[in-house]
Amino acid sequence: MSSNLRIIRICEQCGIEFEARKTTSKTCSDDCAKRAYKARKRAEKVEGSNKQVERIKAKPIEDLKAQVYLTVDETARLIRISRRTLYRMNERGELRFVKLGRRTVIPRLDIDRLFEQPKSVSRPMTVVIQLSDCYTMKEVIQKYGISEKALHNLIRRNEIPKQYNGIYAYVPKFRIDQLLSPTVTPS
Structure with missing residues (x-):
């Protein structure tokens, strides 16, 4: 059954303009239809091969998870x-x-x-101390004659909070004085 339709199309395979007799025609000739079919089949094989490669690549990771x-x-x-x-x-x-x-x-x-999320860990509130009530690290080293490493270990071990202002780190005077001042024992 032939149709009286005459539709101008462009061939999907070769790109030439042709007159189609059906609305479903995609190629201009039988040769182009065969080439388009082969190209489709080739693309399906390549896609299948790529999926197989991805499965093979993912398999070691899946094995590790188990x-x-x-x-x-x-x-x-x-x-x-x-x-x-x-x-x-x-x-x-x-x-x-x-x-x-x-x-x-x-x-x-x-x-x-x-990778588990910690359950709402309450952190201690950090109290901001005025910089006038703090020593710089250099001041502590000079005043008490200790090394920089010893000071850092002391701060870390006693969990002394540090505050930063520009390039300087400040520590509370009262905490440092408590730890480093010689204690007088009553007689």
Whole structure:
């Protein structure tokens, strides 16, 4: 059954303008239709191959997620950080390593705990102290004759709050005086 329709179209395969007899015609000739079909099939094969490659790439990560213990290399690959960063996290106590013979492994539960959101941790309120009631770090070093490293350790160990103004760090005078002033014992 032929149609009296005459529609001007552009061939999807070769780009030539042609007169179509049906509204569904996409190509100008049988040769172009065959070429378009082959191109479609080729594109489907390429897309299928790309999906297969993606599945193969994702499989090792899926396997790592299923394991109970991971090595340092596997953990680094899983969370995409360097081995050195993992060792630093171990030194800071953020991530526990377990030594099994000559192998170092990391429990999967500890890795998962890294990414859990802490439940509303209440932080102590920081009280702003006037800078006139504070020493600079240099003043403390000069007044009490201690080294810079000893001062930093003292501040960290006793959780003394620091305030910053420009490039200077300030610490409360009363806390430093409590810790470093010689105490007089009553006789």
